[in-house]
Amino acid sequence: MSDLIDVLRAAVGAHHTLIDSLSMAPYLTDWRARYTGRALAVVKPADTQQVAAVVRACADAGVAMVPQGGNTGLCGGATPLSEGRSVVINLSRLNRIRTVDATNNALIAEAGCTLASVQDAAAAENRLFPLALASEGSCLIGGNVSTNAGGVQVLRYGNMRELVLGLEVVLPDGQVWDGLRALRKDNTGYDLKQLFIGAEGTLGVVTAAVLKLFPQPRARATAWIAVPSPDAAVALLGLLRDSCGDRVSAFEMVARSGLELVLHHIPGARAPLAGAHDWMVLLELTDTRDPDALDSALEGAIGAALESGVVLDAAIATSVAQAESLWGLRENISEAQKIEGLSIKHDISVPVSRVPEFLTRARAALTMMWPDVRIVAFGHIGDGNLHYNLSKPNALDNADFIARTAEVNRIVHDLTAELGGSISAEHGLGQLKRVESMRYKSDVEMDLMRAVKGAFDPRGLMNPGKVI
Known part of the structure; x- marks a missing residue:
């Protein structure tokens, strides 16, 4: 492997070719510290041609490659396996905004741009890039594309599949596919970009993306609302969409257990309502027109x-600071859970109309087995995506509970499938759900996926052990 290391150093520079265990360590463990792998090297190319050179070198040596963005994923998709015969290609140095075309409402960003920097570049041209995640200051666009990121505004703007117009990708043999076309209409064959969106780096390395922009909202109205039940939350969503139309940009539901963790662990967090409520909704309306009309619409709907x-x-938030405070309660749930300790996490989606049924039936099934289970349910109820996380309040009991993850997953995932849902809504499969997904996909689906993988990466060198 010394010959390969020499080639990698020649391609990206010795300073950006990490081979000692101490310097590689931050790139070999996922954000949740669930997976830790080993690698021959971590390389940090600066542009697409350097990525291509690295990929060609690894392909020539028969060495596997693990594309990596901000390493903020939750399923181990950007973490190498433990066998140690792979090279991590970290894309954080590909961090240029290449162009912003406000007239065409499009922006070209390299894979190493943070989501926040893309949002800022759009805002500088009075445009909006609507993808919004709690990790937006550290997650990278390449990872957002590769996991088909969702976030809090899918309800109005869609996920990354709907926000990407074109891609630039280094293929597993080192060829570069330039698909950076900023077109809304291009009916000239297969839509190749869609194969790479959500593929988690198993078909190639995304190096740049053409992203859709939208008019910058002039008005924003935010409210934290207590509802008597999930059924009421779904009913409220219907009422809001009937009265406010597509101005409903975010609709998040939070269970009492999630809010309590934030209030306990996050400094400065304050409950926005008096009393204790089992279910709450955080909603936001946005508009490009009159702010007063938006406030009136929200107040009327809530009334x-x-x-x-x-x-x-x-x-109802009366200032930007108040709105940010309300969003902080929702966005810090995952951080509060991390501080609290390990939990069994689920990222499921079901039709919006069946969210209440899922919550009722899942609780009944789980408490029958574990009466004292703590259920932290929250997420994007507006598009049917729930983060459904389970733990025990006592650390020793929790260790035994975590050891039974497979049993817990079977209950949650079987019910999700029965209700016509998906076991991964926005986090991807990675290592975490690669095998689990086979239980819920048909033989036809799996054969098609294997055929696609074989066509692009016949030697299986691109992010092995992930997705498929």
Whole structure:
């Protein structure tokens, strides 16, 4: 392997070719510290041609490659396996905004740009890039593309599949596919970019993306609302969409257990409503027009919902700081859980109409087996995506509970499938759900996926042990 290391150093520079265990360590463990792998080297190319040179060198040597962005994933998709015969290709140095075309509402960003930097580049041209994640200051666009990231505004703007117009990709043999076309209409054959979106680096290395932009909202109205039940939350969503249309940009549901963890672990967190409520909704309306009209629309909708009993109480933000404080309660749930300790995490989606049924039936099945289980349910109820995380309050009991993850997953995932849902809504499969997914996909689906993988990467060198 010394010959390969020499070639890698020649391609990206010795300073950006990491081979000692101490310097590689931050790139070999995932954000949740669930997976730790080994690698021959971690390389940090600076541009697409350097990525291509690295890929060609690894392909010539028959060495596997693991594309990596900000290493903020939750399923181990960017972490190498433990066998140690792979090279991690970290893309953080590909961090240029190449162009912003405000007239065409498009932007070209390299894979190593943080999501926040893309949002800022769009805002500088009075445009919006609507993908919004709690990790936006550290997650990278290449990872967002490769995991088909969702976030809190899918309800209005869609996930990455709907926000990407074109891609530039280094293929497993080192060829570069330039698909950076900023077109809304291009009906000239297979839509190749869609194969790489959500593929988690198993078909190639995404190096740049053409992203859709939208008019920058002039008005934003945010509210934290207590509802009597998940059924009421779904009813409230319907009322809001009927009265406010596509101005409903985010609709998040939070269980009491999730809010309590944030209040306990996150400094400065404050409950926005008096009293304890089992279920709460964080909603946001945005508009490119009159701010006063938006506020009136929100107040009117909440007033009608209060009269009908769909809403119990509400706090409407009256400043940007208040709105950010409300969003902080939602966005810090994962961080609070990490501080609390290990939990069994699920990222599932079901039709919005069946979210209440899932919550009721899942709780009944789990508490029958583990009466004291702590259920932290929250997420993007507006698009049917729930983060459904389970643990025991006592650390010793929790260790035994975590050891039974397979049993817990079977209950949650079987119910999800029965309700017409997916066991991975926005986090991907990675290492975590690669085998589990086979239980819920048909033989036809698996054969098609293997055929695609074989066509692009017949030697299986691109991110092995992930997705398929």
